[in-house]
Amino acid sequence: MDISSWDGTLSSSDFCLAAHAFTEKWKRINPVLPPWSWVPRPKSPWLASHEEDHDEKSHKGNEEPNCLGKDEYIDNATLVQSYRQDVRYFDFHIVYSASYRVPVLYFRTYSSDGQPLLLEDIEKELPGNSTNVLMESKWTFITQEEHPYLNRPWYKLHPCGTSEWMKLLFLTDPSLGGSQGVPVELYLSSWISMVGQAVGLKVPLEMFNKRKE
Amino acid sequence: MDVEAMGREAQKYVWEGAIPLQIHLHESEVTTLPHPSPALVLAPRMGYLPLLLPLLKPHFSSTLPPGVDTIWFEYKGLPLKWHIPTGVLFDLLCAEQERPWNLTVHFRGYPGNILTPCEGEDSVKWSFINSLKEAAYIVNGNCKNVMNMSQSDQVELWHSVLNGNMETYQRVSSKLKLEKVGDQYVGKPNSNLLKSRTNTGETDTGGPVKTDKCFTLRDAVKALLPELFVEKTLIDEEIPRIELEEESRAPSDDESNTRNEEDVEEKQGENVECCCPSDDAETKLKLVRIQGIEPKLEIPFSWVVNNLMNPEHFLHICVFVKVPQAKPLPHDR
Numbered sequence: 001m002d003i004s005s006w007d008g009t010l011s012s013s014d015f016c017l018a019a020h021a022f023t024e025k026w027k028r029i030n031p032v033l034p035p036w037s038w039v040p041r042p043k044s045p046w047l048a049s050h051e052e053d054h055d056e057k058s059h060k061g062n063e064e065p066n067c068l069g070k071d072e073y074i075d076n077a078t079l080v081q082s083y084r085q086d087v088r089y090f091d092f093h094i095v096y097s098a099s100y101r102v103p104v105l106y107f108r109t110y111s112s113d114g115q116p117l118l119l120e121d122i123e124k125e126l127p128g129n130s131t132n133v134l135m136e137s138k139w140t141f142i143t144q145e146e147h148p149y150l151n152r153p154w155y156k157l158h159p160c161g162t163s164e165w166m167k168l169l170f171l172t173d174p175s176l177g178g179s180q181g182v183p184v185e186l187y188l189s190s191w192i193s194m195v196g197q198a199v200g201l202k203v204p205l206e207m208f209n210k211r212k213e
Numbered sequence: 214m215d216v217e218a219m220g221r222e223a224q225k226y227v228w229e230g231a232i233p234l235q236i237h238l239h240e241s242e243v244t245t246l247p248h249p250s251p252a253l254v255l256a257p258r259m260g261y262l263p264l265l266l267p268l269l270k271p272h273f274s275s276t277l278p279p280g281v282d283t284i285w286f287e288y289k290g291l292p293l294k295w296h297i298p299t300g301v302l303f304d305l306l307c308a309e310q311e312r313p314w315n316l317t318v319h320f321r322g323y324p325g326n327i328l329t330p331c332e333g334e335d336s337v338k339w340s341f342i343n344s345l346k347e348a349a350y351i352v353n354g355n356c357k358n359v360m361n362m363s364q365s366d367q368v369e370l371w372h373s374v375l376n377g378n379m380e381t382y383q384r385v386s387s388k389l390k391l392e393k394v395g396d397q398y399v400g401k402p403n404s405n406l407l408k409s410r411t412n413t414g415e416t417d418t419g420g421p422v423k424t425d426k427c428f429t430l431r432d433a434v435k436a437l438l439p440e441l442f443v444e445k446t447l448i449d450e451e452i453p454r455i456e457l458e459e460e461s462r463a464p465s466d467d468e469s470n471t472r473n474e475e476d477v478e479e480k481q482g483e484n485v486e487c488c489c490p491s492d493d494a495e496t497k498l499k500l501v502r503i504q505g506i507e508p509k510l511e512i513p514f515s516w517v518v519n520n521l522m523n524p525e526h527f528l529h530i531c532v533f534v535k536v537p538q539a540k541p542l543p544h545d546r
Binding site: 007099100116143144145146152153160 | 325326327328329330343346347350354
């Protein structure tokens with residue numbers, strides 16, 4: 001499909017493709033960083049089932065970066081590193097939204113004793129690119145809502161602006177597809193390069209290498 | 214009475230619906246003797262529990278311990294999600310529809326690890342508008358109409374929900390151009406129904422479908438929860454499920470006709486003695502409840518959506534399901 005008529009969204013099967021491509025690339029490029037994993041949506045809880053029949057309609061990726069030790073090459077200013085001794089843990093989930101037809105970033109943060117941390121505490125330590133256009137509240141804002149599958153409050157980057165800026169991103173970056181149509185495999189890397197900045201998730205530059213390997 | 218008039222009657226019935234609540238203060242927050250009597254409140258179906266704070270606070274304030282109020286409710290130990298309309302919570306959690314519905318209220322000790330934070334009316338309003346935006350996005354492909362609502366319209370809309378004022382709500386919400394769902398029909402799996410994606414504003418009665426079979430409530434529930442409907446004769450009756458991607462959503466992306474979003478909430482029912490064979494999956498579905506009613510499953514789905522949806526443009530369907538009883542395990546030592 002031609003990019004100019006594309007609305008910036010993704011079907012759930014395309015999300016599946018994109019997620020696998022993204023996971024593979026991440027693992028290949030950053031073997032040291034915690035990997036993303038693909039988790040199928042849990043089956044209806046009341047039905048006992050013996051089959052390994054995974055519902056592949058919507059999925060999530062999971063990352064738990066430890067901000068000390070493993071990530072020495074990560075720039076201090078991006079992934080959270082604390083002045084204090086305690087370690088900050090982040091869990092990131094990428095969940096497909098059927099309503100907005102885009103991926104949505106959910107995250108939670110907690111200290112080493114499992115105590116959940118407040119967004120305000122992290123926000124102080126996020127990178128200083130708050131001038132970045134993404135941070136304008138029109139396109140990105142963080143809310144606390146129920147995780148769609150885990151039934152607990154998680155922080156979420158609201159998806160209502162995602163399709164707009166994804167379209168803009170793909171239109172303005174000539175290396176992203178162009179006349180061949182929307183390169184689904186690049187969707188998630190591009191997407192996470194934007195949303196990652198909002199939450200201090202560092203995405204290695206090699207992820208944006210468009211060469212197909 | 215024609216179908217239209219029946220629809221309006223239904224809407225009125227729903228907007229005026231209220232659940233009688235008997236609200237008990239949790240004993241950990243009672244500092245006086247004798248214990249305060251429970252508060253008796255009529256809570257609008259379309260409303261939300263935290264909005265009852267102004268009614269409840271005066272009733273319990275003299276006995277509360279010092280501190281800041283963060284109101285939350287529980288039913289039989291289950292903290293209640295405040296962003297779900299009161300009527301839906303009742304329909305879902307109270308199988309026997311006990312009246313009055315006995316709830317426990319807390320003003321302290323908000324369970325932040327279980328419930329998302331709620332800071333009073335503003336949080337509820339935000340959640341409502343957010344849901345409305347989501348519905349608008351699904352129906353129109355964008356939330357512009359909701360985001361561009363004038364301040365006064367937004368206020369009026371919210372107040373119409375707060376006060377249960379259907380006429381005001383309908384007047385203001387009509388500006389959002391969220392089209393009513395047209396009559397829908399089910400065709401064979403290879404009908405044009407699957408391919409087309411109509412633009413806003415088109416109703417689909419003149420649609421490309423060849424058969425007369427109307428898309429009913431049963432069809433909708435089947436599409437959302439196919440595992441409850443595994444039937445032997447799949448070939449003739451099967452809805453085009455291939456295009457229906459999301460279990461928890463109406464086939465709004467794929468069926469060209471559906472306009473409104475569905476939110477299916479499920480609850481385990483009790484095992485019931487049944488003379489049907491246990492592998493007859495039709496018996497798994499025990500009950501479908503919408504706005505306190507158990508509609509006949511043959512009702513056209515478009516009618517159900519247009520007349521029974523909540524103000525945020527979501528239709529909440531409560532489904533009760535039979536589960537097989539667990540067999541006691543043999544002891545092994």
